Amino acid sequence: xxxxxxxxxYPQQNPHPPYFFHHHHLSKEMQTIPWTLTTTSSHHHxxxxxxxxxxxxxxxxxxxxxxxxxxxxxxxxxFPLVSSSSSSEKGGLTLCFEDESGKQWRFRYSYWNSSQSYxxxxxxxxxxxxxxxxxGDVVSFGRCRRDRSRLFIGWRRRDEAAxxxxxxxxxxxxxxxxxxxxxxxxxxxxxxxxxPQVYSKRLRLFGVNLDYYVTDRTEPDPVRTYQAxxxxxxxx
Amino acid sequence: xxxxxxxxxYPQQNPHPPYFFHHHHLSKEMQTIPWTLTTTSSHHHxxxxxxxxxxxxxxxxxxxxxxxxxxxxxxxxxFPLVSSSSSSEKGGLTLCFEDESGKQWRFRYSYWNSSQSYxxxxxxxxxxxxxxxxxGDVVSFGRCRRDRSRLFIGWRRRDEAAxxxxxxxxxxxxxxxxxxxxxxxxxxxxxxxxxPQVYSKRLRLFGVNLDYYVTDRTEPDPVRTYQAxxxxxxxx
DNA sequence: GACGTTACCTGCGCG
DNA sequence: TCGCGCAGGTAACGT
Numbered sequence: 001x002x003x004x005x006x007x008x009x010y011p012q013q014n015p016h017p018p019y020f021f022h023h024h025h026l027s028k029e030m031q032t033i034p035w036t037l038t039t040t041s042s043h044h045h046x047x048x049x050x051x052x053x054x055x056x057x058x059x060x061x062x063x064x065x066x067x068x069x070x071x072x073x074x075x076x077x078x079f080p081l082v083s084s085s086s087s088s089e090k091g092g093l094t095l096c097f098e099d100e101s102g103k104q105w106r107f108r109y110s111y112w113n114s115s116q117s118y119x120x121x122x123x124x125x126x127x128x129x130x131x132x133x134x135x136g137d138v139v140s141f142g143r144c145r146r147d148r149s150r151l152f153i154g155w156r157r158r159d160e161a162a163x164x165x166x167x168x169x170x171x172x173x174x175x176x177x178x179x180x181x182x183x184x185x186x187x188x189x190x191x192x193x194x195x196p197q198v199y200s201k202r203l204r205l206f207g208v209n210l211d212y213y214v215t216d217r218t219e220p221d222p223v224r225t226y227q228a229x230x231x232x233x234x235x236x
Numbered sequence: 237x238x239x240x241x242x243x244x245x246y247p248q249q250n251p252h253p254p255y256f257f258h259h260h261h262l263s264k265e266m267q268t269i270p271w272t273l274t275t276t277s278s279h280h281h282x283x284x285x286x287x288x289x290x291x292x293x294x295x296x297x298x299x300x301x302x303x304x305x306x307x308x309x310x311x312x313x314x315f316p317l318v319s320s321s322s323s324s325e326k327g328g329l330t331l332c333f334e335d336e337s338g339k340q341w342r343f344r345y346s347y348w349n350s351s352q353s354y355x356x357x358x359x360x361x362x363x364x365x366x367x368x369x370x371x372g373d374v375v376s377f378g379r380c381r382r383d384r385s386r387l388f389i390g391w392r393r394r395d396e397a398a399x400x401x402x403x404x405x406x407x408x409x410x411x412x413x414x415x416x417x418x419x420x421x422x423x424x425x426x427x428x429x430x431x432p433q434v435y436s437k438r439l440r441l442f443g444v445n446l447d448y449y450v451t452d453r454t455e456p457d458p459v460r461t462y463q464a465x466x467x468x469x470x471x472x
Numbered sequence: 473g474a475c476g477t478t479a480c481c482t483g484c485g486c487g
Numbered sequence: 488t489c490g491c492g493c494a495g496g497t498a499a500c501g502t
Contacts, residue, residue: 296495350480353493
């Protein structure tokens with residue numbers, strides 16, 4: 001019986017954000033706990049991070065407009081703006097996020113009637129500048145499951161988006177499973193038949209060197225799965 | 237003993253605003269009284285104008301922003317905004333100024349928390365338009381010493397600013413005083429050894445023709461001093 | 473809509 | 488060098 005671990009790649013139309021798992025972009029505290037991106041698992045680590053959404057930045061998002069447009073459905077799902085009973089209240093509020101270093105970022109969040117869009121304004125340009133974000137780079141948002149008032153923001157470089165599109169990497173055992181190839185199916189694609197250890201820090205994938213973190217998932221069974229969140233280290 | 241009047245030029249780092257003394261921009265009533273720019277004299281004509289400050293206009297001050305930024309230290313010195321007991325009150329109020337024709341100008345005056353600056357807003361653009369003010373032109377503010385609720389606003393053209401920098405001209409008598417030359421000392425610089433009469437309307441200074449007004453000052457003694465507020469008439 | 477008014481926001485220069 | 492002031496913006500809304 002085959003017991004060596006294999007790596008499966010699940011093709012995803014909307015891959016989960018890998019951002020939060022880049023060790024360079026995670027606070028030390030957050031790096032020490034088991035993370036998961038899944039929102040369907042019924043077994044959560046109390047400090048699990050719940051990813052909310054990510055957005056590839058447009059030129060405007062990183063330009064002189066000093067604002068980030070938040071896609072409406074994400075905004076309304078994750079950052080509801082209560083229209084205050086006070087008429088002077090315009091519904092704008094300040095959201096506070098933690099970044100990979102634990103630094104707090106306060107952004108003004110409001111709805112622009114003129115453009116029918118939700119935006120982060122005040123504070124946003126400082127974030128863009130500090131992280132050296134450029135068009136095509138991706139920002140991700142998440143929150144702590146236990147204390148849902150704790151919000152997180154992360155980012156990754158444009159070039160890393162390719163790795164992101166590679167989707168979740170599932171490390172499991174192949175016993176009895178038929179190996180799948182190709183990107184269209186429901187089943188994982190085995191892209192490498194042997195991985196030295198589950199918590200390997202580096203992976204060569206599609207000719208690209210990746211750093212990644214793996215996190216324990218208790219489902220689905222019978223395949224013990226992990227998710228890896230790759231980050232491009234170098235392109236040979 | 238030499239008794240003919242001499243003109244002294246006091247070099248000044250911050251020359252007093254000459255604006256209010258341009259007959260073209262002063263009301264007839266104001267032209268008939270002796271003006272002085274000094275705020276230290278103990279003998280004031282009851283209708284004396286106390287100059288407050290002047291500001292060279294920026295492109296923004298005369299542009300589409302429809303506001304004049306008042307330099308903070310001037311604003312806080314001359315136009316204190318009482319922070320109302322009501323928290324919703326932002327301290328905005330309406331200031332009313334008289335111009336050179338006696339016309340009343342009402343400007344909204346308020347503090348912008350966001351930019352930490354004091355501004356004249358509503359009404360300002362009308363003033364800019366009527367006076368045809370452009371970037372570099374200078375506006376001046378003053379108040380009546382006797383009735384300090386009377387505020388005045390004046391202006392002069394950009395090109396007239398050079399004469400302003402010539403500083404105060406002091407007309408006196410040289411008896412017994414050693415003549416000083418150069419700009420660095422505490423003593424006045426005699427720039428012309430004879431002036432036909434104290435109330436001369438024109439002065440040629442540094443190759444520049446100036447119109448000027450002189451005002452009676454009772455101090456300091458023993459030199460009877462005057463202050464002249466020159467305005468460039470032509471540059472040969 | 474166009475425009476004016478108010479109320480925000482930020483880069484940058486300067487002391 | 489770093490905080491502050493302000494020049495130069497934008498957003499929202501009333502008219």
